[in-house]
Amino acid sequence: MYPFSFTKASDTREALNAGRRGGRYIAGGTTLVDLMRETVERPATLVDITRLPLDEVTVTERGGLRIGALVTMSEAAADRRVRMLYPVVSQALELSASAQLRNMATIGGNIMQRTRCTYFRDVTAACNKREPGSGCSAREGFNRTHAILGTSDSCVATHPSDVAVAFAALAARVHLLGPDGERTVSFGDFLLRPGSTPNREQALRKGELISAVEIPAHPRPLKSGYLKVRDRQSYEFALTSAAVALHLRGGVIREARVAAGGVGTVPWKLPAVERALIGERPSDRLWTEAAEHAADGARPLAHNRFKVELLQRTVERQLRIVGDNA
Ligand code: SF4
Numbered sequence: 001m002y003p004f005s006f007t008k009a010s011d012t013r014e015a016l017n018a019g020r021r022g023g024r025y026i027a028g029g030t031t032l033v034d035l036m037r038e039t040v041e042r043p044a045t046l047v048d049i050t051r052l053p054l055d056e057v058t059v060t061e062r063g064g065l066r067i068g069a070l071v072t073m074s075e076a077a078a079d080r081r082v083r084m085l086y087p088v089v090s091q092a093l094e095l096s097a098s099a100q101l102r103n104m105a106t107i108g109g110n111i112m113q114r115t116r117c118t119y120f121r122d123v124t125a126a127c128n129k130r131e132p133g134s135g136c137s138a139r140e141g142f143n144r145t146h147a148i149l150g151t152s153d154s155c156v157a158t159h160p161s162d163v164a165v166a167f168a169a170l171a172a173r174v175h176l177l178g179p180d181g182e183r184t185v186s187f188g189d190f191l192l193r194p195g196s197t198p199n200r201e202q203a204l205r206k207g208e209l210i211s212a213v214e215i216p217a218h219p220r221p222l223k224s225g226y227l228k229v230r231d232r233q234s235y236e237f238a239l240t241s242a243a244v245a246l247h248l249r250g251g252v253i254r255e256a257r258v259a260a261g262g263v264g265t266v267p268w269k270l271p272a273v274e275r276a277l278i279g280e281r282p283s284d285r286l287w288t289e290a291a292e293h294a295a296d297g298a299r300p301l302a303h304n305r306f307k308v309e310l311l312q313r314t315v316e317r318q319l320r321i322v323g324d325n326a
Contacts, residue, residue: 001036008048012177015049019207020179023047027070028104030097031113039123040130054108054211057081063217066175069108069210073097073163076107086170086215088224088243092162095228098235108210111164111174111191112202115157116237117146128154129198144303145239148311150265151299155198158262159191160237165261166226168269169243172215178208187213191266219247219255223326227318228261229310238262240311242294242318246277248326253277258319260294263311272296273315282323291316 007023009015019025024043026032027050035041054068057079065085067076076082077093096102096110119125119137126135138146138156146156167187174190176183190203224245230236241261247254256277258270272293280286294315295308 002039002042004036004043005045006048007045008051010051012052015047015052015209016177016179016207018045018047019209021045025049025209027106028072028109030101030105031109035114035121038121040121049209060214060217064215066212066214067107068212070106073102073105073107073110074099076163077102085222086166086224086245088166088169088226088245089163089215091226092166092228092241092243095226096162107163107213110161111167111210111213113161114201116160117157118142120157129157129194129201132197132199139301142303143301145237145262146301146304147265148263148295148298148300148304148307149260149268150193151301152194152196152198152265154196155194155265156301157194157198157265158237159264159266161267162226162228162238162241162261164191165241165259165267166224166243167213167215168267169245169257169259170215170218170224171257172213174210175212175214176204176208177211178205180205182211184214187267188269194265218245218257219249221326222247222255223322224257225318225322227314227321229314230262240307240314242311242315244315244318244322246319246322246326248282251281253280253282253323253326258315260311260315263295263298263307270294270315273319277319282326284320287316287319287323291319 023045026046055070073093077090083090125137147158172187228241238261243259245257256274258273260268276290294312
């Protein structure tokens with residue numbers, strides 16, 4: 001680990017001032033400290049933001065939910081409003097990481113976590129995300145766990161978060177605080193596809209930090225759930241996953257929200273699947289036909305072609321689980 005200085009901000013203004021001077025924000029530290037130990041990350045200054053008042057879950061005026069950036073994963077998963085209104089969020093959280101990590105890691109940090117591409121974490125390997133212009137070892141290397149959607153010539157790494165997939169499906173918004181004030185960004189615009197600059201992962205301006213994630217109100221009842229397929233049943237990242245939320249009225253699907261994880265360079269919305277569902281009545285045939293669109297546009301690599309069919313099956317199964325109970 002390289003030497004660094006550490007400061008604990010006592011309020012938001014102090015944190016933002018330190019951030020403007022180039023300090024790196026840290027809360028649970030479950031990703032950043034690992035990466036610093038491996039010398040992948042080398043921040044000169046860490047700014048502890050755990051004293052900031054960003055640790056509450058509140059119901060918004062319009063009936064959505066606002067989850068503070070410092071709410072831990074376990075707190076968010078256990079919150080009765082999250083469980084009642086958006087089970088897809090609590091399920092995604094409970095299927096993430098380990099209990100110990102969920103007790104430390106925060107919602108803001110979870111979204112900000114960096115890829116688990118092994119070449120990214122190996123400082124001897126070429127990696128455009130870690131060192132722009134050095135190349136991508138995964139493209140010609142072992143790429144079984146890598147992305148099939150949203151990739152570029154520069155990078156094919158997946159975004160590792162589960163709850164981000166649920167947030168993407170539910171059209172969440174990210175609230176940001178910065179030296180120039182507050183602003184809000186849609187979840188789809190916040191996490192960036194790699195393009196030619198995979199080192200740039202979020203639409204953050206200098207010194208900004210996440211203050212909350214807001215899930216808008218959706219028509220009720222909204223049935224939802226998260227399915228994660230992985231090599232082992234705990235403490236493992238997704239090979240594929242599906243976040244599904246459906247609203248039915250009069251036996252017809254009026255609203256469909258579907259996103260996939262483990263397959264995209266960012267949490268991957270599936271608008272073609274959603275379009276195939278809206279206006280239809282639930283049936284086995286509908287789930288199968290809609291899920292056939294799940295991998296539209298996929299560009300598999302040498303070792304992850306299996307993800308195309310696995311993704312379609314994951315989405316189909318989760319549509320059936322949620323839709324047959326809606
Ligand atoms: Fe680096 Fe991305 Fe290539 Fe992995 S896939 S080696 S993170 S550039």
